[in-house]
Amino acid sequence: MSELTAIVIMGHGGVIGDGADQPWHIAEDQQRFKRLTTGGVLIMGRRTFEAIGRVLPGRTTVVLTRDPEWRHGQVTVAHDADAALAAARSAGGPIFVAGGGEIYRLFADRLTRLEVTLVDAEAEGDVTFPVIDTDTWYESARENRDGYSFVTWERLDRAG
Numbered sequence: 001m002s003e004l005t006a007i008v009i010m011g012h013g014g015v016i017g018d019g020a021d022q023p024w025h026i027a028e029d030q031q032r033f034k035r036l037t038t039g040g041v042l043i044m045g046r047r048t049f050e051a052i053g054r055v056l057p058g059r060t061t062v063v064l065t066r067d068p069e070w071r072h073g074q075v076t077v078a079h080d081a082d083a084a085l086a087a088a089r090s091a092g093g094p095i096f097v098a099g100g101g102e103i104y105r106l107f108a109d110r111l112t113r114l115e116v117t118l119v120d121a122e123a124e125g126d127v128t129f130p131v132i133d134t135d136t137w138y139e140s141a142r143e144n145r146d147g148y149s150f151v152t153w154e155r156l157d158r159a160g
Helices: 027-037 046-052 081-091 101-110
Strands: 005-010 015-017 041-045 060-064 076-078 095-097 113-119 137-144 148-155
Touching: 005 015, 005 027, 005 101, 027 113, 027 148, 041 046, 041 081, 041 101, 046 060, 060 081, 076 081, 081 095, 081 101, 095 101
Parallel strands: 005 095, 005 113, 041 060, 041 095, 060 076
Antiparallel strands: 113 148, 137 148
16 A cells, blocks of 8 residues: 555544634644645645635645536546545655545545644534544654643554
8 A cells, every 4th residue: 555644633523624714723733734835736626725825835736526526627537436546646755635524535545644633623614634533543742831732643554
């Protein structure tokens, strides 16, 4: 199984947002996101891409959308998970699934690593990250901060 990493910031209950925005903007999380993903490929849904509002420098972006007419000159557009993965692999570099909730669920069985910023707070929103099942994942690293932690989870069965 090739490496496929989800990168996410979430609060209690796995809440990642309300469908339009994420509840937190933590500078150190944004720096970590940049450090981990620069030189790699981001797979994200159209709404996540539009919420970011621009192509992130130093990364290739693959946008997954159901809309056959949607186009953007600076990204690769895919209409299903297999096409998104094929485009990401052909671009080269580490591949990161960057949201939103539907996209995380779509790739859940293919993920090999989770890079999670876990915020110790409740948030408004109904968009969630899939439950991290300890029968499938083990915590391999944790850096605690004031009010949040950076946590890395690895898949137990890497043969997938």
